[in-house]
Amino acid sequence: MKLHDLATPALVVDVAALQHNLATMAKALPGARLRPHVKATKCTTLAKRQAALGHRGFCCATIREMEGMAAAGLGEDLLLANEVLDARRLGRLDARVSVAVDSAETVKAAADGGVREVLVDVNVGLPRCGCAPEDAGRIADHARRSGLSVRGVMGYEGHVMALADPAKRVEACDASMAKLQAAHALVGGDVISAGGTGTFDVNRVATEIQAGSYSLMDTYYAKHGLPFRLAFCLWSTVISASAAFAVCDAGLKSLGMDHGNPTIEGAKVWFCSDEHVTFSKDGEAANPLTPSIGDRLRVWPAHIDPTLAYHEKLHLVDGEQVVDVWPIDLRGW
Amino acid sequence: MKLHDLATPALVVDVAALQHNLATMAKALPGARLRPHVKATKCTTLAKRQAALGHRGFCCATIREMEGMAAAGLGEDLLLANEVLDARRLGRLDARVSVAVDSAETVKAAADGGVREVLVDVNVGLPRCGCAPEDAGRIADHARRSGLSVRGVMGYEGHVMALADPAKRVEACDASMAKLQAAHALVGGDVISAGGTGTFDVNRVATEIQAGSYSLMDTYYAKHGLPFRLAFCLWSTVISASAAFAVCDAGLKSLGMDHGNPTIEGAKVWFCSDEHVTFSKDGEAANPLTPSIGDRLRVWPAHIDPTLAYHEKLHLVDGEQVVDVWPIDLRGW
Numbered sequence: 001m002k003l004h005d006l007a008t009p010a011l012v013v014d015v016a017a018l019q020h021n022l023a024t025m026a027k028a029l030p031g032a033r034l035r036p037h038v039k040a041t042k043c044t045t046l047a048k049r050q051a052a053l054g055h056r057g058f059c060c061a062t063i064r065e066m067e068g069m070a071a072a073g074l075g076e077d078l079l080l081a082n083e084v085l086d087a088r089r090l091g092r093l094d095a096r097v098s099v100a101v102d103s104a105e106t107v108k109a110a111a112d113g114g115v116r117e118v119l120v121d122v123n124v125g126l127p128r129c130g131c132a133p134e135d136a137g138r139i140a141d142h143a144r145r146s147g148l149s150v151r152g153v154m155g156y157e158g159h160v161m162a163l164a165d166p167a168k169r170v171e172a173c174d175a176s177m178a179k180l181q182a183a184h185a186l187v188g189g190d191v192i193s194a195g196g197t198g199t200f201d202v203n204r205v206a207t208e209i210q211a212g213s214y215s216l217m218d219t220y221y222a223k224h225g226l227p228f229r230l231a232f233c234l235w236s237t238v239i240s241a242s243a244a245f246a247v248c249d250a251g252l253k254s255l256g257m258d259h260g261n262p263t264i265e266g267a268k269v270w271f272c273s274d275e276h277v278t279f280s281k282d283g284e285a286a287n288p289l290t291p292s293i294g295d296r297l298r299v300w301p302a303h304i305d306p307t308l309a310y311h312e313k314l315h316l317v318d319g320e321q322v323v324d325v326w327p328i329d330l331r332g333w
Numbered sequence: 334m335k336l337h338d339l340a341t342p343a344l345v346v347d348v349a350a351l352q353h354n355l356a357t358m359a360k361a362l363p364g365a366r367l368r369p370h371v372k373a374t375k376c377t378t379l380a381k382r383q384a385a386l387g388h389r390g391f392c393c394a395t396i397r398e399m400e401g402m403a404a405a406g407l408g409e410d411l412l413l414a415n416e417v418l419d420a421r422r423l424g425r426l427d428a429r430v431s432v433a434v435d436s437a438e439t440v441k442a443a444a445d446g447g448v449r450e451v452l453v454d455v456n457v458g459l460p461r462c463g464c465a466p467e468d469a470g471r472i473a474d475h476a477r478r479s480g481l482s483v484r485g486v487m488g489y490e491g492h493v494m495a496l497a498d499p500a501k502r503v504e505a506c507d508a509s510m511a512k513l514q515a516a517h518a519l520v521g522g523d524v525i526s527a528g529g530t531g532t533f534d535v536n537r538v539a540t541e542i543q544a545g546s547y548s549l550m551d552t553y554y555a556k557h558g559l560p561f562r563l564a565f566c567l568w569s570t571v572i573s574a575s576a577a578f579a580v581c582d583a584g585l586k587s588l589g590m591d592h593g594n595p596t597i598e599g600a601k602v603w604f605c606s607d608e609h610v611t612f613s614k615d616g617e618a619a620n621p622l623t624p625s626i627g628d629r630l631r632v633w634p635a636h637i638d639p640t641l642a643y644h645e646k647l648h649l650v651d652g653e654q655v656v657d658v659w660p661i662d663l664r665g666w
Contacts, residue, residue, distance in 0.1 A: 007419070022392055039607055061608045081586040082608060083572040083580075085627055087581060098616040102573055105626040127603065127611050129580050158606070159381070240435055240462040247416075247462050250620060252639040254666075257591040258605065270460065272591065273491070274372055274638045275394045278460050293438040294418055305607045306585040311644060312665055333342060333587075 001322040003315075004296055008237040009254045012298075013216060013326075015318045017037045017231035024227050026053040026202060029209055035079060035193060040305045042330035046215060055128035059193075059210045060330075063089050068094035068330040079193065081127050081154055081210060083121065086332075087113025096276030097263060098151055102131040104142055111146040118148050122183040124155035126178035133179045137186030155180040156210070161198030163221050170202045177205035180298050197228070199223055208216045211316060218304040220259045232308030232314070233309070234262070234299040236277070238291045244280060246291040251275040257307025263300040266290065268306050336648075337629055341570040342587045344641065346363075346549060346629075348656060350564035354548050357560050359386040362542055363532060366393045368412060368526060370545030373638045375663035376647060379406035381546060392526075393663075396422050401663040404429035412452065412526065414487060414543060416462050420446025431484055435464040437475060444479040451481050452526060457488035457514040459507035466512045470519030476605030485522030485584045488513040489543070497556050500604040503535045510538035530554055530561070551637040553592045560617045565647070567595070567632040567640070569610070571624045577613060579624040583632045584608040589639025595623065596633040 003012065025034060031054040039061035047058060047069065052286055057077035060066045066080050067089065075095025077156045082099075084090070090097050091114025101120035102106045107271045110118050120140050123130035131139055140150045157176035163169045177194065184192050194210035198221065203209060213221055214230040234255065236248040248264075252274050255262050261269045262277065266289030270278040277299060291297070301307040308314075309331055316324035336345065358367060364387040371380055372394035380391060380402065390410035390446050393399045399413050400422065408428025409455035415432075416439045417423070424447025433454035434440045443451050453473050456463035464472055473483045493660040496502045502529050510527065517525050528542035531554065536542060546554055549565040567588065581597075588595050594602045595610065599622030603611040610632060614621045624630070634640040641647075642664055649657035 007666065085570055085572060101624055106572070121576070127578050128606060128609050143487055196559070238416055239418060239439070242456070242465070245460050251590050252589060252636075256585060257589070257639070258585050273461060278462055294349040303585075306590070309586040333340065 003235065003317050003320050003322055006235055006315060006322060008235055008296070010235045010249065011232055011308065011313065012235045012314055012315045012317045013232045015316050015323060017229040018215060022049060022053055022080060022289060025200065025211065026055070027216050030054055032208060033055055035208040035210050036215075037061070037067050037081070037196070038069065040212035040308065041215060042308055042328050043326050044068055044074060044329055045074070045326040046314070047074055050215070051138055052187055053290045057208070059212070062333050064332050065330045066090060066093060066095070066097065069173065077329055079119065081121075081292050082192070085109045087115050090115050091271045092279075098107070100129070100154055101143060102129055102141060103139070104251065107139065107143045107146050107148065110143070112248060116149055118143050118149050119154040120183065122155040122180055124157050124179045124194070126156060126158040128156070128158065132157055133183040136183035140187040150189050151185060152191030152193065153180055153184045153187050154191070154193035155183070157194060157199060157203070159195065161196050166202070166207075166225060169199060173199045173202050174204070183240055190203050190265040191314045197226065204285070213304050216304055218259075218307070219263050219300050219302050220269050222250055230300060232304070234301060235315070236297055236299050238293055241291055241293050245278050246280065247268060247276050247278050248276045248297060248299065254307070255301050256303040257301070258308070259302035260304060262302055264297060310329060334654050334657055336568065336650050339648060339655060341567055341568055341629070342583045343568045343648050344565055344644045344646065345568045345650045346565045348649050348651045349564040354550065354561045354564055355382060355386055358533065358547050359388070363387055365541060368541040368543050370394070370414070370529070370543045371398055371402060371499050371663060373545035373641065374548060374640055375661050377401055377660050377662055378659040379409060379647070380407055380452055381406070384549070390541070392408060392545070395666050398663045399423060399426060399428070399430065412487075415453075415490070418442045420448050422578055423448050429576070433462070434476060435486055440476045440479050440481065441470065443476070443579070444481055445525075449482055450484050451476050452487040452524060453516065453520050455486050455513055456486040457490050457512045457527070458493075458652055459489060459491040461489070461491065463488055468515040469516035475522040482545055483520060483522050483526030485526070486513055486517045486520050487514070487526035488537070489529065490532060491529065494536065497536070499558060502532060504536050506532045506562070507537070510536060514538055530559065530581065531557055546637050549637055550633050551592075551632050551640070552596050563633060563636070567634060568648070569630055569632050571626055571628040571630065574626050576626055578603060578610050578611050579613065580584060580611050581630060581632065582608060583610045587640070587643050588632070588634050589636040589642070591639060594633035595635055597630060600624070622624060
């Protein structure tokens with residue numbers, strides 16, 4: 001099928017850009033140095049490409065993602081980098097399963113649910129899950145007394161990803177990782193799991209980096225000067241046009257909006273409705289867009305994760321040809 | 334099943350509040366005076382409740398919604414209140430199908446796709462789809478010459494919904510509807526379709542109101558002084574807690590974020606991540622929330638439409654009992 005004939009809105013992935021991103025990361029962080037996070041892409045077919053490049057351990061954010069990865073034969077070393085209070089579905093998986101714990105309650109849930117291995121999740125500066133570094137040893141001891149194997153620590157320096165200046169990222173990442181090292185000294189184990197696309201090359205402490213967005217990217221990370229290309233967008237049709245503005249069939253139900261409006265090259269985006277983006281020609285752009293009804297155009301989402309979670313499929317595109325369709329098969333909980 | 338035992342995050346609907354909302358609207362706008370819009374709820378089971386109350390014509394925003402409604406036996410009078418450039422899937426439906434047109438291109442698509450009836454969509458002040466009022470007659474004539482039956486006009490005064498002050502809503506709605514009346518004078522036909530939950534009681538021109546959010550509501554519409562109750566929320570579990578803040582398992586993939594953060598009673602919401610909401614106790618609230626790990630709590634989304642589009646099911650709740658599960662079966666395109 002030709003790209004032009006695809007029903008819209010539809011997510012399209014540029015095969016060459018995806019391959020570039022996967023290869024670039026595999027060179028920078030070979031094998032187990034990268035534990036790809038599947039939450040951004042929620043696609044086992046893409047995960048299999050990462051596994052084929054040597055990354056055989058994966059990171060998940062939901063139990064559904066863990067189940068889907070195990071069912072797809074990607075269960076060699078699955079980490080649920082999130083806290084759960086009912087781990088029974090994890091205990092039933094035919095896979096090597098580790099789960100994050102940061103409290104007596106989450107330790108109990110892991111043990112009760114039949115999970116065998118845990119990482120102690122440490123708050124390294126982002127106010128989200130994770131214990132205080134000084135509490136990590138106590139939680140590890142409690143986990144071991146509960147019959148669990150403690151593989152090490154994890155901590156997500158998510159607040160560092162927001163810093164577009166590389167020098168500031170280095171400094172803030174080092175400060176976060178000092179906390180994780182302190183916790184690791186109390187916990188022990190082989191694993192220090194941390195990082196993301198924004199710190200993959202500046203995190204000097206983690207034994208494995210939990211990056212996911214790098215494979216397809218978004219306009220937010222594209223401002224960070226990373227060596228990865230924007231590899232996906234929302235393919236859309238102009239369905240209405242007047243002298244002042246035009247409207248395409250993308251919208252709030254096909255775009256994660258927490259990072260703001262999407263981008264359309266050569267255009268000013270006015271606002272998004274449920275099934276529409278209203279925009280106009282940007283006269284100051286290098287190549288101002290003059291939209292006509294029926295035109296297809298690329299809408300570039302600001303945040304990959306909540307965008308892909310709305311969609312059922314990724315359409316792989318090589319030039320003007322749709323060469324494959326990959327199900328986004330890890331949605332839900 | 335008890336509400337407490339539901340796996341989280343999960344959408345829950347208060348049966349009594351839903352029934353109140355459906356009954357209140359059916360009394361205000363009986364039978365065909367309301368054309369319920371299914372885009373907010375995307376649930377044919379809920380639509381059947383509306384049909385049972387006498388509203389037998391429905392409004393959709395996507396072709397998938399039209400297909401799902403027809404397949405569910407709700408095809409007596411389906412309006413796609415949106416522009417499409419490929420109407421072939423509509424022409425194949427076993428249903429009475431009307432579609433909005435606002436250009437020669439959309440008229441051609443309707444005729445080519447085998448659709449028989451159209452409404453001329455008019456821009457009444459919201460910069461989105463719809464022709465200029467003075468062009469409506471020309472488009473209607475073109476549609477009739479193309480073999481289509483023109484049932485009348487539609488126009489969505491979406492910008493009026495944003496006005497929380499009822500007096501301002503009346504004034505702005507009247508101004509919008511004057512444009513729609515002018516267009517209707519040029520177009521003819523029995524139907525003047527317009528309105529939404531925010532103008533259901535102040536729109537004095539529309540022959541039918543396209544309201545959808547009223548059935549379940551959200552925190553945005555709840556500020557409007559409407560006679561409808563907040564009937565749905567995201568049921569969530571506190572998975573991590575420290576002295577300063579706590580975290581529950583709702584997040585960017587379970588909440589539409591374009592209207593801002595969700596609300597947690599007695600708490601201050603700090604921010605949302607993909608699978609987390611970070612919040613703290615609001616010491617100034619009437620009933621400050623003191624969260625503990627394992628607590629269940631209600632997260633109230635700011636915008637219903639993009640929230641429901643992330644979920645597979647609505648869990649109907651009567652007190653502490655889950656009494657039914659309704660699939661959200663109209664997602665996608």
